[in-house]
Amino acid sequence: MLYCYIEKDKNIVNITEYKNRGDGYKCYYGKATLKKGYSFVDGDEPFYALLGTNSCYSMTELLHPDDLDDFLGAIEMLGKGTQYLTARIRCYDQQYHYLYLEMRRNGRNIDGFDTIDMELSEFMELKDRYAIYMHLIRKYREFLGLLSQCYFEYSLETDEINIYHYINVRSIPIIKCPLEKARNELLASDEPDSLKTQFEVLYEVLKHGKDQFDVTITLPSYFDGTVQGSKEDRRRRFKGRMMYKDGVRYLSVGIITALEGTEERKSYYLTESAYDPGTGLFNKRAINEYTIERIRDCQNTHEGLYLAIIDVDDFKTINDTYGHMFGDEVLSRVSEIIRSDLNARGVAGRFGGDEFMVLFENVKSEQELRLILKTITKNIQWAFADKEVSVTTSWGIAKYPEDGSSLEELFKIADKALYIAKAKGKNRYIIYDERKHGNIVTDREIQQNSGIRSTIVSDSRKAQIVQELTLKLHKEGAGALKSALETVCAGFDIDGAAVYTGDDMHRSISVGKYVNPIQNLTWAMDKKYQELFDEQGVYMESTMSRLKDSYKEAGRMYVSQENGKFVQFMAVREGRPAAVVAFDFFNRSPKLGGTDTGMIRIIGAFMAEVAAE
Incomplete structure (x- = not known):
């Protein structure tokens, strides 16, 4: 076995063993900003996950005592440019992790302190590669989202065919099921024999792992709501090729396009008119329709969703004090941060004015949701830290299916949670909990009958x-x-x-x-x-x-x-x-x-x- 060592003040660390340990979260690449007192602000999600509850401490408090002088020495050298060092930092598990740090001044002076941007990673040799790959992934997702066609992939290992399109840098499933099941349902249906024969051609090229193929078929009428129409309207071209892993065929991928001269019917949220011109997010109709469709899909897949309603705190005062142009800048920047930090875990829309709605998907737990919310809210606040005005947001969140089984029910719960967040002082998020926040129906009846303004406990x-x-x-x-x-x-x-x-x-x-x-x-x-x-x-x-x-x-x-x-x-x-x-x-x-x-x-x-x- 090849061993690599770092000698530091006579502390010998086996780097190979250190990298191979499997004791929890690994931060391939994260970043944050240091403000006065070396406290953390403007961190991204991997950074907050790595530090866990220790993010409330300053950098100097988390550093191993033997590494403190090296850190302070690097700070003193920032005037000469970016500084690089390795240091042991106490992380989420209260253990010291060896991290590779890059620090540079960002040109912003807050409270008389030249704030510092810091990048960190546990796996030094993967940092650059990770950053590049993430950029490429996001860029190509953006490209895919600009195109109107659908995409498909078929796994030879699992027999699963997945058909989807891209919206806001994330894939939205249309069909996801075993190919064998789709074939059997079609053969047992009342569809014409000619349609079944066409599908059989596609079935064979996928099953046998053909390297390249170009097949035109007519989709079954029940296949998906986006292809309803006449028989001619449902004709689609499947063009794909095979991918190899370790020299073995494992995945067919390709695109699905409507034939020239046929009309492809789309949901409204897939059209060019679905976007709010001021923010680039979904408009009210689009986010509503998308949410309704996802709730319907999740009734079969039993996935969980979180619905959030967001207000920019005191936005009317911001508009009145600093003007509508600055108000538009605030809305645009808030939208950018929400969309960027949300990444591929949901979609966002603007309801109008300073009100937004976010549907979180692929979020496995409330803990993960809180991490995303913490990242977004802190980054919004930091984006305007050097302005005369403080920009914050309040969030109300409801969970499907626990809090409701329809958009209307979830929206009412999220709206109640938002009201609580604002009543508690704003600049916070409230995830609805009936034990703590009461029953929405009972509270609204009390409000109507007694004239009590608040939907929380008076x-x-x-x-x-x-x-x-x-x-x-x-x-x-x-x-x-x-x-x-x-x-x-x-x-x-x-x-x-x-x-x-x-x-x-x-x-x-x-x-x-x-x-x-x-x-x-x-x-x-x-x-x-x-x-x-x-x-x-x-x-x-x-x-x-x-x-x-x-x-x-x-x-x-x-x-x-x-x-x-x-x-x-x-x-x-x-x-x-x-x-x-x-x-x-x-x-x-x-x-x-x-x-x-x-x-x-x-x-x-x-x-x-x-x-x-």
Whole structure:
């Protein structure tokens, strides 16, 4: 075996073993910008995936101590041009990864600091190749999207034929099924024998892996909605060739075109008039029709979709203050960022004004969705960081089929979530959760019957919750704490809550979906930590990295628990903490209004006193 080594301060690393380790996410190529304090902004999705929750720390905090001087030395040399170095950085798994870094000043000065663009990769020899290939892939997808024909591929390994077209740099499936199944259905149908004979020719050239072929057939009338019409309208030319892998035939690929003189009927979203002239995104009709069609397709494939409604925050003020030309620039740039960061995982459309809609596809989990949303929202904010105005967006998201089985149902849910995002202070995304956000039908009935403006829990209802829980806890004591915590979380949009008691401050009660929950709040027994609480025994923290200086382990554990913010309440007995109640917000730091803060302080402090008894 050939071994390659790097010697650095007498630390010997086997690079071959390091590259071959299979312990998780590999960042072939990612990028971000360093602002004042060497904090990260404007990162792309691979970058945020590599760092995980550590992206809230600064670069100097994440570097291995032995590599800090090299990094700072490279910073000092940026005046001479791009600097290159390898360094160990603490990543998503709290382990140090060897990364190859390229850093250069980008010409932007924010808050008196010359911001720095940074590119990083784990596999140094693949970085350039990866970037080039991704550029080529996107470029050719753009070319494919400009053409009107459909494309097909047939796998000799799986017998699957896939027919699709390209929209917004992503392939949209029309037909995807085993070739043998398509043939059997056609033979059992009432289609003319001449049509079956034509299809048999295509079947044979695909099955036998012919190197090149050019076959004209008439598609069955039931084949797809885009080819409905007379028999002549359904005539298509399949022109393709065979691809080889390791010298073995494995995939036939080609294009499908309508014959000259025939009329190919298209869905509206496939036509040239489907695009908004100001942004290049789908217009309202096109995005609606496309979404309806994809929902229909997913009823058979059981795929999941996410529907998002987006508003540019305070856009009317931006227009009125800076003029319509700048307003148009904002909409154009926001559209570019959404389309670019969305890549091939969905399509976007403009509803009009500053309102957009995005249909996310091929997103495997809510965690992946949150990563995409984080990337888009942060990049939009950073795009205007050197302007006089702050440009942010608010998002409301619904999931198919959990939140609805039609466009209308999903849109109502997403619209509700958007309203919540704006009511919570804007510049955020809300993924609808009925447990936290309530039932859409019930809330709208309440709104119509009582005149309450908000579709979220009203201030009067919150006050009622606090009053009812105070009486209940006074009457029933600690036995009612868990149900009380659940009610507070639902009413005040809190992600999780926990009670810590005993000499070891162990977690005695917990509600909500915690990741890596803190089992013992041992640092609460430390005098310096207790000094963080105000005279009423309340401590509110929205920057986890602040804890790291004095409470390094605590800071890491809060990050591991995915806290973006917490509010803690301490009850003291005989000069020692007897109980701590924690309200936790995961992966977000909501701006709590004065009314919410006041009511949370009242009920949280009372809960801590009850838990201490």
